[in-house]
Amino acid sequence: MAQLWGGRFTKETDKLVYNFNASISFDKKFYKQDIEGSIAHVRMLAKQGILTEEEMQAIVKALEEIQRDVENGTLAITDEYEDIHSFVEANLIKCLGDTGKKLHTGRSRNDQVALDMKLYTRQEVLSTDELLKGLLKVLLRIMEENTETIMPGFTHLQKAQPITLAHHMGAYFEMFKRDRLRLKDIYTRMNYCPLGSGALAGTTYPLDREYTARLLGFYGPTLNSMDSVADRDYLIEFLAAMSTIMMHLSRFCEEIIIWNSNEYQFVEMDDAYSTGSSIMPQKKNPDIAELVRGKTGRVYGALMSLLTTMKGIPLAYNKDMQEDKELTFDAMDTTKGCLALFTGMLDTMKFNKEQMRRSANNGFTNATDAADYLVNHEVPFRDAHGIVGQIVLHCIEKNIAIDDMSLEELKAISPVFEEDIYEAISMETCVNKRLTIGAPGKEAMEQVIALEKEYLKEDWREESGK
Numbered sequence: 001m002a003q004l005w006g007g008r009f010t011k012e013t014d015k016l017v018y019n020f021n022a023s024i025s026f027d028k029k030f031y032k033q034d035i036e037g038s039i040a041h042v043r044m045l046a047k048q049g050i051l052t053e054e055e056m057q058a059i060v061k062a063l064e065e066i067q068r069d070v071e072n073g074t075l076a077i078t079d080e081y082e083d084i085h086s087f088v089e090a091n092l093i094k095c096l097g098d099t100g101k102k103l104h105t106g107r108s109r110n111d112q113v114a115l116d117m118k119l120y121t122r123q124e125v126l127s128t129d130e131l132l133k134g135l136l137k138v139l140l141r142i143m144e145e146n147t148e149t150i151m152p153g154f155t156h157l158q159k160a161q162p163i164t165l166a167h168h169m170g171a172y173f174e175m176f177k178r179d180r181l182r183l184k185d186i187y188t189r190m191n192y193c194p195l196g197s198g199a200l201a202g203t204t205y206p207l208d209r210e211y212t213a214r215l216l217g218f219y220g221p222t223l224n225s226m227d228s229v230a231d232r233d234y235l236i237e238f239l240a241a242m243s244t245i246m247m248h249l250s251r252f253c254e255e256i257i258i259w260n261s262n263e264y265q266f267v268e269m270d271d272a273y274s275t276g277s278s279i280m281p282q283k284k285n286p287d288i289a290e291l292v293r294g295k296t297g298r299v300y301g302a303l304m305s306l307l308t309t310m311k312g313i314p315l316a317y318n319k320d321m322q323e324d325k326e327l328t329f330d331a332m333d334t335t336k337g338c339l340a341l342f343t344g345m346l347d348t349m350k351f352n353k354e355q356m357r358r359s360a361n362n363g364f365t366n367a368t369d370a371a372d373y374l375v376n377h378e379v380p381f382r383d384a385h386g387i388v389g390q391i392v393l394h395c396i397e398k399n400i401a402i403d404d405m406s407l408e409e410l411k412a413i414s415p416v417f418e419e420d421i422y423e424a425i426s427m428e429t430c431v432n433k434r435l436t437i438g439a440p441g442k443e444a445m446e447q448v449i450a451l452e453k454e455y456l457k458e459d460w461r462e463e464s465g466k
């Protein structure tokens with residue numbers, strides 16, 4: 001049991017208490033950030049004359065060696081340390097003796113852990129954004145290839161009006177684009193450095209917080225030392241953003257599962273992204289899509305959990321806050337894993353264009369356009385709606401589409417119909433007449449695709465300086 005704080009204690013910590021309190025099993029995840037933060041801290045201590053240049057050089061060198069040894073497997077992060085901070089400091093002292101003991105001058109584990117978690121999370125925000133961008137690229141490719149691929153659009157999961165596959169994919173493009181904006185927004189709000197806040201009330205050493213903030217790529221230091229060690233808002237915001245990403249993925253997965261069903265057959269999953277049944281040889285199951293949908297609950301759970309943990313914590317640091325890590329790490333790994341797998345699944349999925357087209361033809365998706373035809377021939381809309389309702393009833397009885405009716409049959413219901421009705425209610429006309437920006441018509445879609453292409457050229461991550 002290696003602890004940093006034995007001095008005022010006369011008894012060993014109970015083993016169960018020690019285990020309950022320890023965080024090494026999960027905070028070892030940010031060993032790199034802990035070392036990065038310590039290096040910035042000692043550089044600043046030397047600049048301020050609190051440590052000598054030689055002491056600083058020795059500490060930096062030893063810290064870099066510790067990192068190397070962890071990474072090449074010669075130094076294991078084991079449970080004998082309470083947390084990652086103790087692990088690094090103990091190994092530094094083992095290496096440098098008294099000089100190593102100077103590392104923690106003007107610092108508390110409270111500002112240290114706040115920094116480590118922020119550095120780690122900042123990296124995760126960026127890598128999640130990168131994965132989102134990868135997904136957007138796949139979506140844009142599918143959009144470009146399918147501005148003429150007609151499929152039914154649904155409301156209430158009932159066929160409604162014809163759209164194109166490009167248009168349907170474009171809806172998800174917008175969702176994931178907003179997700180990226182949320183990440184950018186979180187980044188700009190969180191990117192301030194808590195290091196130098198001490199336990200809660202700053203420190204009496206003449207620290208240069210601007211300097212460490214800059215060394216670590218932050219916009220500047222945080223402005224209240226109590227808030228700095230007690231703030232986990234950025235984690236809650238990130239968990240909320242990840243929950244929204246998962247919600248979008250989950251909706252998409254739900255559609256893919258429906259499209260992949262025997263009844264729909266709109267898509268076929270690549271063999272590499274589907275699974276079989278142990279008993280039914282004919283099965284090809286969309287397990288990946290189902291798992292992504294399922295894991296969404298886990299990420300929501302993490303958000304609820306941290307909100308609840310934080311709601312009753314008085315200022316400033318309290319140990320409850322150690323609970324932020326496991327669930328946030330799990331949500332980060334889950335979201336990134338799902339994004340990567342989903343992107344691969346979508347990229348390799350085959351769209352059955354004939355089947356989509358057939359489905360659009362067979363579902364009265366052109367009924368609105370038939371009514372609009374009548375309106376264009378002076379029939380009031382409410383009457384037109386009633387006439388087309390009768391036509392649909394007739395078609396259902398005969399198990400045919402509106403286009404299959406002869407002109408005589410149509411005229412028997414309304415004499416307004418002429419030969420040009422067939423052109424007016426063809427799937428192509430239905431789609432391509434919808435040309436307001438954001439609608440599925442080919443020209444409108446091409447305008448949007450051009451805008452999205454431009455959007456994908458710029459990258460906020462490059463400007464973030466990381």
Ligand code: ARG
Pocket residue numbers: 023027083109110113317319321322323325
């Ligand atoms: N493991 C702790 C955490 O995750 C580190 C901070 C410990 N600070 C303290 N005063 N006990 O929050």
